[in-house]
Amino acid sequence: MGALQLEWREDRVIATLNRPETRNAIDQSLVDELHALCGELEDAPKILIITGSGGVFASGADIAQLRERRAADALQGINxxxxxxxxxxxxxxxxxxxxxxxxxxxxxxxxxxxxVGTPTLKIGNPETGLGILAAAGASWRLNELVGEPLAKEILMAGRILNADEALAVRLITEIHPPETLLAGAHALADRIASQDALAVQITKEVFHLPRERHPQADNEAQAVLFESPEKFRRMTAFLERKKR
Incomplete structure (x- = not known):
């Protein structure tokens, strides 16, 4: 059994990090399996739910591997x-x-x-305590997610947020008991799946474009969707419901 357990469904895939002996630490084998999964989802897009086994999402990178990495490894951007x-x-x-x-x-x-999280969630970046920085996205994504003051406290002072704190700053959007965590994730996936897949994909793409690309990119994206058969089907169904 690999480091990543996969459950494929019609509109989604559930990927479970499964390295219980290291509290699901992210090592090269897990990275390789995630790359393989991305290859499949790039060819056939589905909603992806990522979770961890054994009451842990992921305790971090594999420190035993990380300790042996040198400058050349850092420049590869493995994670x-x-x-x-x-x-x-x-x-x-x-x-x-x-x-x-x-x-x-x-x-x-x-x-x-x-x-989404459970009441036992502990989320943060203790990398500076190990003599490195959070170089796999936290140094810029976290600022976008929670704002500069809190991001700096997490990244430079090692603050770890609990579930209530993470919810308060909207780093997570829901808290569920551990036994219903996946059910909560699936409920969110169900809401996404009920939307038009093409509209969701284009919305995600446009959302992440640089500010200077708007509003032209929005207009171009809307032009594509205005010609979509699903747009006509859904709007016709909406109008028919209003007549009843």
């Missing part, structure tokens, strides 16, 4: 490359977070479009 690829998937990504979500595990969660 940052896969997290960028996950963030760029066409359909939304939901991170279902239980327990420790630290270091590289937190950076994986930041790459998702949505995050």
């Amino acid at each position: 940052s490359t896969i997290f960028v690829r996950i963030a760029a998937l066409k359909m939304p990504v939901i991170a279902a977070l239980d327990g420790y979500t630290l270091g590289g595990g937190a950076e994986l969660a930041y790459a998702a479009d949505f995050r």
